[in-house]
Structure formats: structure tokens, C-alpha cells
Amino acid sequence: MSELTEISSLGEFGLIEHLTKNFEIQNASTILAIGDDGAVIDHFGKQTVISTDLLIDGIHFDLMYNPLKHLGYKSVVVNLSDIYAMNATPTQITVSIAISSRFTTEAVTEFYEGIFLACEKYGVDLVGGDTSSSQKGFIISVTAVGEVTPNHFVKRDGAKKGDLICVSGDLGAAFIGLTLLEREKKIFLENPKIQPDLENESYVIGRFLKPEARKDIVEFFEQNKMIPTAMMDLSDGLSSDILHICRQSNLGCRIHEDKIPIADETRNAAFKFSLDPTMCALNGGEDYELLFTVNQEDYDKINTNSQISVVGYMTEAEEKTKLITKGGNTVDIVAQGWNAFGAK
Numbered sequence: 424m425s426e427l428t429e430i431s432s433l434g435e436f437g438l439i440e441h442l443t444k445n446f447e448i449q450n451a452s453t454i455l456a457i458g459d460d461g462a463v464i465d466h467f468g469k470q471t472v473i474s475t476d477l478l479i480d481g482i483h484f485d486l487m488y489n490p491l492k493h494l495g496y497k498s499v500v501v502n503l504s505d506i507y508a509m510n511a512t513p514t515q516i517t518v519s520i521a522i523s524s525r526f527t528t529e530a531v532t533e534f535y536e537g538i539f540l541a542c543e544k545y546g547v548d549l550v551g552g553d554t555s556s557s558q559k560g561f562i563i564s565v566t567a568v569g570e571v572t573p574n575h576f577v578k579r580d581g582a583k584k585g586d587l588i589c590v591s592g593d594l595g596a597a598f599i600g601l602t603l604l605e606r607e608k609k610i611f612l613e614n615p616k617i618q619p620d621l622e623n624e625s626y627v628i629g630r631f632l633k634p635e636a637r638k639d640i641v642e643f644f645e646q647n648k649m650i651p652t653a654m655m656d657l658s659d660g661l662s663s664d665i666l667h668i669c670r671q672s673n674l675g676c677r678i679h680e681d682k683i684p685i686a687d688e689t690r691n692a693a694f695k696f697s698l699d700p701t702m703c704a705l706n707g708g709e710d711y712e713l714l715f716t717v718n719q720e721d722y723d724k725i726n727t728n729s730q731i732s733v734v735g736y737m738t739e740a741e742e743k744t745k746l747i748t749k750g751g752n753t754v755d756i757v758a759q760g761w762n763a764f765g766a767k
């Protein structure tokens with residue numbers, strides 16, 4: 424094994440320089456990036472959207488199974504997902520980290536390789552951040568900035584009665600991926616000689632460790648000159664997230680279980696581990712798909728996109744929030760979120 428470099432040998436400024444020297448500016452809106460007391464952004468008449476997230480070692484991620492490069496990628500992607508969920512285009516991010524002395528320069532460099540990949544893929548510029556030491560563990564804060572045509576941003580409170588409820592991609596995979604990783608971790612801790620057997624589950628594990636943000640869906644809206652009436656990203660599971668749209672739009676909803684998109688890989692993995700795929704889609708989290716409502720007139724447009732599924736419609740508030748099961752029963756949708764599953 425090659426020598427590892429203690430961060431103290433580079434110093435804080437040396438480390439920042441080392442981590443950020445390869446980032447190239449991709450947006451005209453980035454007027455001034457890393458190296459001064461602040462970054463300067465000019466969105467040339469567009470409106471600015473900002474979102475921030477804090478990720479803590481042992482709470483939001485587990486370094487036993489989150490490779491640092493994936494973690495860097497995911498830390499950026501989950502933030503970009505919030506910007507897309509506003510119907511905006513992310514353009515800049517800042518990344519702040521606190522690291523304990525147990526992390527080497529190589530480890531932090533790997534983390535930044537993931538950040539770099541996400542920046543490249545989504546066309547955003549890293550324009551600043553902060554670096555600190557921590558007594559224990561790894562703390563990450565990412566702030567994303569985006570731009571949107573004035574007043575084209577989409578909130579959670581704009582859904583109207585009769586609007587179609589849509590989701591992008593497929594749901595529930597990340598939750599199963601996490602469940603598998605937790606299970607393997609437990610087995611490994613009990614007997615470190617047993618090697619994890621995850622080979623056939625690359626889809627669900629990939630969806631958890633390296634999620635993508637739905638840039639394509641927001642571009643599709645723009646190309647088709649349509650604006651959803653309400654939107655958010657699916658980070659806590661369909662059941663708890665649709666309740667936000669219902670509550671904030673002061674409406675109820677009907678969701679059809681048989682319309683919820685679930686990948687074959689997710690179904691197979693769920694059955695193998697005695698989990699109900701629908702419950703994983705409803706109550707699992709971290710899918711980072713988009714949940715949005717559209718006027719019925721936009722049905723023909725969304726119908727052309729195979730990545731969009733209509734799962735239900737909005738109703739009067741008095742009709743409550745209900746799921747129509749495959750068996751034809753009507754049951755209440757309750758916010759379980761994925762914490763209720765006992766996962767981290």
C-alpha cells in the first residue's frame with residue numbers, strides 16, 4: 424500500500440488548493456469562484472433558487488458501506504435534486520466539510536472525486552466552501568444555487584383539484600438497497616470472514632449509493648412548454664411526500680397502488696427479502712425521483728415520456744388522502760417516512 428498523507432502535512436490552505444485545483448468553471452453565471460472571501464454569481468435576469476443540506480456521519484451515512492467517492496457524488500446529487508424539484512436549473516454549489524484526524528488526504532480526495540463527477544455530469548460549478556477539523560467523524564454541508572425563468576419556479580402548494588399526480592422513474596429501490604447493505608453489515612460485524620454477497624443486487628444498491636437527480640424531467644417540462652402545478656423530490660417516500668403536497672395545497676388525493684412504478688429488480692429483491700415492494704415504494708426513502716402534479720390538459724404531453732407515471736389525482740380536502748389497493752380496497756395514506764422502518 425502506498426503511503427497515506429496526513430492532512431496536517433498539507434495544512435488547511437494546501438488541502439483546499441489540492442482538492443479544488445481541477446475544477447473548471449462551466450457556467451457563464453459564475454463570475455467569481457473559489458479563492459476569495461465570497462463567490463459572485465450573476466444569473467442575468469433569472470431568479471435564484473437556493474437549497475442546503477447537512478449530512479452527518481452515523482446519522483445520514485455509514486462509512487462502512489458508503490464508499491467516499493459515492494458519498495461525494497450523492498452529497499451533491501441530493502442537493503441538485505432539491506433545485507430541480509423547484510423546476511430550476513442548478514448552476515453552482517458550495518461544499519463545507521469537517522473532518523477528524525482519522526481521515527487522510529487520500530480519503531478526502533476520493534470524496535472530492537465524487538463531487539467532481541457530479542459537478543461535471545450536471546454542469547454545476549463548485550464555487551466555495553469551508554474546511555474545518557472535527558473531533559469525531561465526517562460532516563458535510565452542501566449548498567446548491569440554481570436559476571429559473573422569473574416566476575416559473577414550482578412550489579408544493581399549487582396543486583388543484585383534478586390535477587394528475589405523477590412520479591418520475593421507479594420507486595422503492597434505494598430503500599431495499601439500504602436494507603441489504605444494513606443486513607450485510609450486521610453479518611460482517613458478527614463474522615468478518617463472511618464476504619458480502621451483493622452481486623445480483625447492483626440495481627437497488629446503486630440506487631441507494633449513487634442516486635441521480637432528474638435533470639431530464641425538468642428539461643422535458645421546458646421543451647414541452649409545461650409547468651407542473653406543484654412539485655417536490657421524493658426523499659422520504661411517496662406516502663409522506665404526497666401528504667406535503669396535499670397539506671400545502673389544501674387538498675386530498677387518490678393514489679392507485681397498481682400505478683406505482685416499481686422496477687423488476689426492486690420487486691425481485693423485495694420478494695427475496697420478504698419485503699412488500701409497494702410498502703418500500705410508499706414508505707422507503709431516498710429515491711430522489713420527482714413527485715409533481717399537472718393539469719389534466721397536460722396528460723398528452725406527459726404520456727409521451729416513458730419516465731413519467733401517473734399514479735393518481737388530487738381531490739377535495741374532505742375526500743382525505745387515500746390509496747386504492749390492487750384488491751380494490753381504499754386505505755388511508757399515512758406518513759410513515761422511512762425512519763419508521765428503523766433505518767437510519
Ligand code: ADP
Binds near residue numbers: 518549
Ligand atoms: P475564509 O477564511 O474566508 O473562510 P477559506 O480559507 O476557508 O476562507 O477559503 C478560501 C477559499 O476556498 C474560499 O473561496 C472558500 O470558499 C474556498 N473553500 C474553502 N474550503 C473549501 C472546500 N472544502 N471546498 C471548496 N472550496 C472551499
Ligand code: MG
Binds near residue numbers: 552553554
Ligand atoms: Mg473558511
